[in-house]
Amino acid sequence: xxxxxxxxxxxxxxxxxxxxxxxxxxxxxxxxxxxxxxxxxxxxxxxxxxxxxxxxxxxxxxxxxxxxxxxxxxxxxxxxxxxxxxxxxxxxxxxxxxxxxxxxxxxxxxxxxxxxxxxxxxxxxxxxxxxxxxxxxxxxxxxxxxxxxxxxxxxxxxxxxxxxxxxxxxxxxxxxxxxxxxxxxxxxxxxxxxxxxxxxxxxxxxxxxxxxxxxxxxxxxxxxxxxxxxxxxxxxxxxxxxxxxxxxxxxxxxxxxxxxxxxxxxxxxxxxxxxxxxxxxxxxxxxxxxxxxxxxxxxxxxxxxxxxxxxxxxxxxxxxxxxxxxxxxxxxxxxxxxxxxxxxxxxxxxxxxxxxxxxxxxxxxxxxxxxxxxxxx
Numbered sequence: 001x002x003x004x005x006x007x008x009x010x011x012x013x014x015x016x017x018x019x020x021x022x023x024x025x026x027x028x029x030x031x032x033x034x035x036x037x038x039x040x041x042x043x044x045x046x047x048x049x050x051x052x053x054x055x056x057x058x059x060x061x062x063x064x065x066x067x068x069x070x071x072x073x074x075x076x077x078x079x080x081x082x083x084x085x086x087x088x089x090x091x092x093x094x095x096x097x098x099x100x101x102x103x104x105x106x107x108x109x110x111x112x113x114x115x116x117x118x119x120x121x122x123x124x125x126x127x128x129x130x131x132x133x134x135x136x137x138x139x140x141x142x143x144x145x146x147x148x149x150x151x152x153x154x155x156x157x158x159x160x161x162x163x164x165x166x167x168x169x170x171x172x173x174x175x176x177x178x179x180x181x182x183x184x185x186x187x188x189x190x191x192x193x194x195x196x197x198x199x200x201x202x203x204x205x206x207x208x209x210x211x212x213x214x215x216x217x218x219x220x221x222x223x224x225x226x227x228x229x230x231x232x233x234x235x236x237x238x239x240x241x242x243x244x245x246x247x248x249x250x251x252x253x254x255x256x257x258x259x260x261x262x263x264x265x266x267x268x269x270x271x272x273x274x275x276x277x278x279x280x281x282x283x284x285x286x287x288x289x290x291x292x293x294x295x296x297x298x299x300x301x302x303x304x305x306x307x308x309x310x311x312x313x314x315x316x317x318x319x320x321x322x323x324x325x326x327x328x329x330x331x332x333x334x335x336x337x338x339x340x341x342x343x344x345x346x347x348x349x350x351x352x353x354x355x356x357x358x359x360x361x362x363x364x365x366x367x368x369x370x371x372x373x374x375x376x377x
Contacts (some may be wrong), residue, residue, distance in 0.1 A: 001219055002195050009201035010245060012054060012084055016206045017069040020046050026089035026154065029119075031076060031103065032096035033125045033291070034267045036143060036284045038170050040092075041208055042162040043150050048088065049204030049265075050076050051243055055357050063104040070099040070327050071239050071356040077103060080117050081110055090121030090153070092146070097296055097330055121153045125193035129298045133290055147281070163280035169208055173272035176215040177203075180222065181267060185259045188227030193237070193258025194248040200266055201243055233376055236260040236312050238338065239323040241356060250362065251321065254369040260315040262308060268293045276374075295330040303332070305341055312325035312347060316340050319348040319376040323357045348376045 007013035021027065026045040027329070030037075052075025060081035061074030079085055095101040104124045111118035126142055128135040147158050180199060183190040191199075196283040199218065203211045233256040243265040248258055261267050272291060275283040292300035293307060312320065322338055324331035331354065339349045350372040354361060 001214065001221065002198065005202040005214065005218075006195070006198040006245070008205060009198040009243075012051070012079070012205075012285075013087065014202075014205055016210055017046070017048075017087070019113060020138070020207055021087055022179060023300065027087055028090040028092060028121070028150075029085065030094070031073070031100055032094045032127075033264050034096060034288055034296075035092050035094055035125060036226060036288055037164060037208075038166040038274070039143070039147060039150070039158065041169070042158050042166040043154065043156055045089070045154075046207060047204075050085075050091070052076050052079060052203075052357055053243065054084070055079060060110065064110050065099075065102065068327060069102075070097070070240075070325050072325055073099050073103040073106075075357050077106055080107060081114050083117060085119075086118075087336055088119045090119050090150075091121070091274055092123050092125050092343055094125045094127050095296075096127075097328075099327075106259070113150055121150070122151055128289060129296060131292065131297070136289060139289050140282055143281050143285055160221045160280055163284075164276065166208075166276045167276055167280055167283065169212060171209060171273045171276065173203065173212040173215055174273055176212065177270040179219050180215070181260075183219075183222045185311075187229075187316075188319075189224040190225045190227065190257055192228060192248075192252060193235075194245050194252060196258075197243070197248055197261075197263075197266055198220075199247055200269065201245075203264075229259070231259045233318045233373055234259045234316060236262075236308070236315060236317045236320045237266075237323065238262050238308060238320055239335055240325045240328045241265055242323060243322035244357070247354075247365075251369060254366065254373050256318075256369075256373060259307075260311045260317060262293060262304075262311065264294060267311075294340070295334045301334065301337065305338065306340070306353045308338065309345065309347075312342075317347070319350065319372065321372075322349055322351045326353050348372070 027048050028040045028045050029048045029050045031050040040047040045263050055075040058074055061078040093104040156200045184196050235256045235258050237258050242263050274287040292303050320337040324335055335351055339351050342349050
């Protein structure tokens with residue numbers, strides 16, 4: 001079961017996605033957890049989280065973005081320019097950060113030189129950076145405009161009934177992921193950090209019904225699985241977009257086990273649920289905009305610190321790894337403050353800056369990990 005999920009997490013495509021496309025169904029890509037997946041699902045389409053997995057060159061990404069910028073959106077544009085995302089019927093870009101916002105204009109510009117790489121449906125979806133009352137009103141209107149745009153382009157209707165059904169389904173899978181988190185961070189660690197991340201990543205490119213069914217079986221098997229943490233340092237991983245299973249493997253090969261995280265590709269994506277009783281669009285607006293765990297949300301540093309401290313205490317971590325992609329202003333600056341405040345509370349930290357994508361600095365990272373393991377041991 002884990003093997004199939006790992007396979008889906010390690011490639012752009014997977015058997016479930018191929019079967020979906022063979023059935024003539026649409027796939028909509030999105031780069032950030034602030035895009036409501038339930039809307040895409042309610043339209044009868046597959047929400048697909050854009051990733052840069054498999055990137056071996058940045059010749060296209062550097063051409064349109066330039067070199068001194070986060071490598072995550074550059075990898076996404078690189079794959080788009082290589083036509084690796086031909087299976088997408090649409091893309092929704094949002095302002096997760098300034099680098100991600102620029103993916104909208106850079107992708108459009110690249111289409112002028114590489115015809116056919118822009119999907120037929122390509123939309124910018126704005127998300128506020130604050131949670132004031134007027135922000136929720138504005139965001140709700142933005143969601144309604146997104147719904148209308150999808151309906152008009154694809155010639156379909158997204159009903160409230162379909163939205164409610166999608167909300168219930170996604171809540172169900174998020175509860176199961178939360179249960180896996182409990183089995184991961186308890187005294188008897190039932191799943192490695194590498195496998196836990198693979199489980200989450202697989203869900204970003206699979207039909208949600210099938211994914212939820214797999215999670216139900218996985219939870220049952222993990223509840224009776226043997227513990228894995230004996231003699232290992234318990235670590236928590238914090239910071240910017242990280243979907244590299246080899247990076248987690250490298251950490252765990254150093255004599256540790258990652259028992260908790262606050263990554264956007266990880267626990268952030270299922271940390272809270274959507275209200276199933278309220279108006280579905282209003283409920284989605286509140287659920288997605290209230291998620292202040294990402295540093296893109298202004299004025300919530302203390303909330304994010306409190307969240308990390310709470311998770312670290314529950315998971316009984318021995319140390320925290322604060323990682324960020326090079327040139328990530330949001331996580332890079334905030335990780336420095338996290339390091340100060342966590343160390344003051346007696347929690348050892350290691351701050352690491354690295355490029356997104358395949359590990360090219362294995363030796364340097366392993367050396368730093370070994371030193372950190374020695375410190376916390």
